[in-house]
Amino acid sequence: MPDTPTAPTPDVDAPEDFLPIKDTDYVEFYVGNAKQAAHYCAQLFGFQIRGYRGPETGTKDTVHYLLEQNDIRFVLTASLRPDSPISTHVHRHGDGVKDIALTVGDATQSFEETTRRGATPVQEPTVHEDENGILVTSSISTYGDTIHTFVERDEYDGLFFPGFEPWSIDDWAAPPTTGLQYVDHCVGNVHEGDMETYVEYYAQTMGFYNMLHFTDQDISTEYSALMSKVMANGDEKIKFPINEPAEGKKKSQIEEYLEYYQGAGVQHIALATDDIITTVRTLRRRGVDFLQIPDSYYDREVLRDRVGSIEESIDDLEELSILVDRDPDGYLLQIFTQPVQDRPTVFFEIIQREGARTFGTGNFKALFEAIEREQARRGNL
Numbered sequence: 001m002p003d004t005p006t007a008p009t010p011d012v013d014a015p016e017d018f019l020p021i022k023d024t025d026y027v028e029f030y031v032g033n034a035k036q037a038a039h040y041c042a043q044l045f046g047f048q049i050r051g052y053r054g055p056e057t058g059t060k061d062t063v064h065y066l067l068e069q070n071d072i073r074f075v076l077t078a079s080l081r082p083d084s085p086i087s088t089h090v091h092r093h094g095d096g097v098k099d100i101a102l103t104v105g106d107a108t109q110s111f112e113e114t115t116r117r118g119a120t121p122v123q124e125p126t127v128h129e130d131e132n133g134i135l136v137t138s139s140i141s142t143y144g145d146t147i148h149t150f151v152e153r154d155e156y157d158g159l160f161f162p163g164f165e166p167w168s169i170d171d172w173a174a175p176p177t178t179g180l181q182y183v184d185h186c187v188g189n190v191h192e193g194d195m196e197t198y199v200e201y202y203a204q205t206m207g208f209y210n211m212l213h214f215t216d217q218d219i220s221t222e223y224s225a226l227m228s229k230v231m232a233n234g235d236e237k238i239k240f241p242i243n244e245p246a247e248g249k250k251k252s253q254i255e256e257y258l259e260y261y262q263g264a265g266v267q268h269i270a271l272a273t274d275d276i277i278t279t280v281r282t283l284r285r286r287g288v289d290f291l292q293i294p295d296s297y298y299d300r301e302v303l304r305d306r307v308g309s310i311e312e313s314i315d316d317l318e319e320l321s322i323l324v325d326r327d328p329d330g331y332l333l334q335i336f337t338q339p340v341q342d343r344p345t346v347f348f349e350i351i352q353r354e355g356a357r358t359f360g361t362g363n364f365k366a367l368f369e370a371i372e373r374e375q376a377r378r379g380n381l
């Protein structure tokens, strides 16, 4: 395996940030059945169903469930009609991520600054208003059919968006949360040769910088390879790794994704926890399916040589198939779920950072071999 790359520090002389981003506002999924998807996220992952918007609240042809867990907000959206962009999206991609929305101070300015620099406009600045105040949104596109919505919500006091009402069912005991705290990063898969295009896109239109770069030498197994560049905003709160497949003996996991998603899209959303052992134990008990890691990964001597001493017990990590890696700033613990819909496309990562700013380079090989075993089971390797 390669040496762990050092994450560069953002350039202190960088020009003034023209797109100050406060946070990930929400991640919106377009799904075939939002009601069932909402309960899947609630029962298995511990999200709380907070809001609902649909025919009963005055939205005629679509339904939207708002789910929250600490600082993570998911919106699950479905169409009630066949002839809508949502249905077309689901027909083509299966359930998937449509929108990685970003909280900004000024959605109008964000739209103007990014589109002036070449971002593809999706929605002009739009004001949404109800008795709880004013909210402004605008959107630009990124890879595939994925978009970024800029959300300005300083003047809004409501639940989430106009039209959403608190969701409640009498006597429903919502399952407890599982300790998931915030969105750590969102990874996109793009076609071979397109990685550089989107690296440029994020640099040029959003002022992101290339925090890390992995070549196919860094990320390869006996059978397949991929390349990845991580784009981040100035304070690294928003991190978007972008993967593209590289030449290999067999079909890479990225190619499998691109085939089943019918194009570029979000591969995984990494959700952070402060206590990965408790979180993963709970998730497993609830029925979340994770990638299985071979026992050899937990060879105590090899692991100690690679990551040094860590707080957590290796026995616990081995029992739960949690991976560990170290970089110059600290270490991290991570684990990957199986795809969360029928197609082998989107999945979640659970991550605990103990100082580390990178993404688990030392685990890439073990991880990709685990994915390839699953690909082989699906007949796609």
Ligand code: FE2
Pocket: 185, 187, 268, 270, 349, 359
């Ligand atoms: Fe990740």
